[in-house]
Amino acid sequence: AQSVTQPDARVTVSEGASLQLRCKYSYSGTPYLFWYVQYPRQGLQLLLKYYSGDPVVQGVNGFEAEFSKSNSSFHLRKASVHWSDSAVYFCALSAANTGNYKYVFGAGTRLKVIA
Amino acid sequence: DTTVKQNPRYKLARVGKPVNLICSQTMNHDTMYWYQKKPNQAPKLLLFYYDKILNREADTFEKFQSSRPNNSFCSLYIGSAGLEYSAMYLCASSSGTGDTGQLYFGEGSKLTVL
Structure with a gap:
């Protein structure tokens, strides 16, 4: 069975600082991996996705993530955060490449950017 | 238009x-999902429709029902609400082709049971 763990429930960073949000997954096959963001009073929106190829994928608003098969990780990074990045970030995994469209989410990391 | 609407x-x-x-979507997606989201917990998949085929998770099989009268609409039905059903319910859709599985979410329906 698949699982996703986001070990940090809350992260606080100063505006302009760099950011890393951690995501670990468990899946015996090759996963499809996603980061979604939920801003206040909005639905979850896709930040970026990884299917194959270059392990570093670029997303919207300067976010990127790096897939590591050896570490079973898909950490999210940003070089310089802005106050508007305050939101809840969800890592997700799917086994869609097997024809199984079930997605598994982590519990989310609430990011607070302070001045 | 990549909108999923929930009411x-x-x-x-x-x-x-x-x-x-x-829940409704106008993207002609073949798959629609319902998740339950409680505070500080991961969204939990309740069920999903692939075309007209309903797939319900084993541990929620008897608690939730759903219907999909056409491609655009999907409902989630609770026959007898209990306090434990208080949660945010998220609807999402995806296409099996083209966008390789990205989920499009609605804003959610917040259910409070008293």
């Missing part, structure tokens, strides 16, 4: 009463 946004229900939540 109602907020629902207050009494214990033992039925609840019906509605």
